[in-house]
Amino acid sequence: MAAAAKADGTRSGGGRAADPAAGQAERPPYEQARDELTELVKRLEAGGLTLEQSLQLWERGEQLAAICEEWLEGARARLATALARRHDAGAAPGAPF
Numbered sequence: 001m002a003a004a005a006k007a008d009g010t011r012s013g014g015g016r017a018a019d020p021a022a023g024q025a026e027r028p029p030y031e032q033a034r035d036e037l038t039e040l041v042k043r044l045e046a047g048g049l050t051l052e053q054s055l056q057l058w059e060r061g062e063q064l065a066a067i068c069e070e071w072l073e074g075a076r077a078r079l080a081t082a083l084a085r086r087h088d089a090g091a092a093p094g095a096p097f
Contacts, residue, residue, distance in 0.1 A: 007091040030071035 028036070040061050044054060 015040065027067055027070070030068060033064045033067040033071070037061055040064065 020051070028034075040057050044057055044061075049057070
């Protein structure tokens with residue numbers, strides 16, 4: 001029997017949550033998560049799956065989307081920090097790095 005999703009995003013039955021506090025070692029790199037998500041969407045769109053299989057893939061897709069969003073938020077923060085440092089150093093506002 002498949003593991004059930006809980007309201008807090010974790011899964012019963014030993015599944016892994018997309019919670020960043022669960023440990024950075026468990027979180028795949030952005031590109032890997034994105035590629036897995038892309039393949040998962042293709043499988044769902046192709047059809048031919050049971051309802052249970054579709055739900056399992058959808059749940060994994062939600063986890064992967066959250067992982068990708070975490071990576072993108074981190075990248076945005078790093079860019080904002082770099083741009084703020086440039087601005088504080090007196091660089092021209094419109095000039096790229």
